[in-house]
Amino acid sequence: MLKSLSIVFTCALALGTLSPAYAADPVIIKFSHVVADQTPKGQGALLFKKLVEERLTGKVKVEVYPNSSLFGDGKEMEALLLGDVQMIAPSLAKFEQYTKSLQLFDLPFLFNDIAAVNRFQLSPQGQGLLKSMESKNITGLAYWHNGMKQLSANKPLQVPADARGLKFRVQASAVLEEQFKAVRANPRKMSFAEVYQGLQTGVVNGAENPYSNIYSQKMHEVQKYITESNHGVLDYMLITNTRFWNGLPAEVRSELDKIVVEVTAQVNKEAEQLNDSDKQRILTAKTTEIIVLTPEQREQWRDAMKPVWKKFEGDIGPELIQAAEAANKAQ
Numbered sequence: 001m002l003k004s005l006s007i008v009f010t011c012a013l014a015l016g017t018l019s020p021a022y023a024a025d026p027v028i029i030k031f032s033h034v035v036a037d038q039t040p041k042g043q044g045a046l047l048f049k050k051l052v053e054e055r056l057t058g059k060v061k062v063e064v065y066p067n068s069s070l071f072g073d074g075k076e077m078e079a080l081l082l083g084d085v086q087m088i089a090p091s092l093a094k095f096e097q098y099t100k101s102l103q104l105f106d107l108p109f110l111f112n113d114i115a116a117v118n119r120f121q122l123s124p125q126g127q128g129l130l131k132s133m134e135s136k137n138i139t140g141l142a143y144w145h146n147g148m149k150q151l152s153a154n155k156p157l158q159v160p161a162d163a164r165g166l167k168f169r170v171q172a173s174a175v176l177e178e179q180f181k182a183v184r185a186n187p188r189k190m191s192f193a194e195v196y197q198g199l200q201t202g203v204v205n206g207a208e209n210p211y212s213n214i215y216s217q218k219m220h221e222v223q224k225y226i227t228e229s230n231h232g233v234l235d236y237m238l239i240t241n242t243r244f245w246n247g248l249p250a251e252v253r254s255e256l257d258k259i260v261v262e263v264t265a266q267v268n269k270e271a272e273q274l275n276d277s278d279k280q281r282i283l284t285a286k287t288t289e290i291i292v293l294t295p296e297q298r299e300q301w302r303d304a305m306k307p308v309w310k311k312f313e314g315d316i317g318p319e320l321i322q323a324a325e326a327a328n329k330a331q
């Protein structure tokens, strides 16, 4: 009797005719990232959690793990693919194992400013890249801005020759390695969580970051100079596990899609201002001199770094590079 009851129960579950207690449990979205809460990405993750829990109460719960507290660089992508987390937003520099096309964003001096980056991301080519890794079970939901990168070091960097021989921390990106080799510096790949200590102990002498990452990780306390080079961009792709996302009930997924659009607009509206305020905070802390380049000095950095494009043009695709360059002209 007991045995036949249990068979009936199992069959009913398999057919979906009986709702076990856990079927009513909310879907959990673990959102892991490597930066602080007070950064564009950190704020975006928290706003996403707030809106989801307001609008999908009881249906979806979002757990945000900032500052590499759950998974750091190198591990977060693997965790997404294994289903240990459901959303992450790695910097565009961290996708080269999955697609070479996104190396585009690391090319030095490609975009004039964040407005140009934004125009490209919204173009058909930019939007196409969001869907370029679905065969690998990665769906891009949106681009989130952080901002333009600045060089930092313990010596003033005015012209490329000043960087010669220095060790610079880079993200896991072959383009960024080549960028520093182009000015005869020594790039060293290092996860984000290790950068502060790396700079403090002299394992590396310099780095490249937007102001929000410099300030929120207190890097300015261990870097005497920042050169406002705006030589490249550090932006993110908000991604999810394709199978997880497609397996969500349609009405839940469509509400989540709407929330992503809303959060993206907010993050991208506020990112530049957040970086400006963090620049001001660094100036107020008086730990670090901010060097503003003359147009001629900036031209020297561009001339030294731009040959890197040639090395990656084949992998990225010349048409994509042209589309990105076209975005420098405001329509």
Ligand code: LMR
Residues within 6 Å of the ligand: 034, 035, 041, 090, 091, 146, 171, 191, 192, 209, 213, 234
């Ligand atoms: C870095 O490693 O420098 C950045 O990608 C960190 C981040 O997520 O902003």
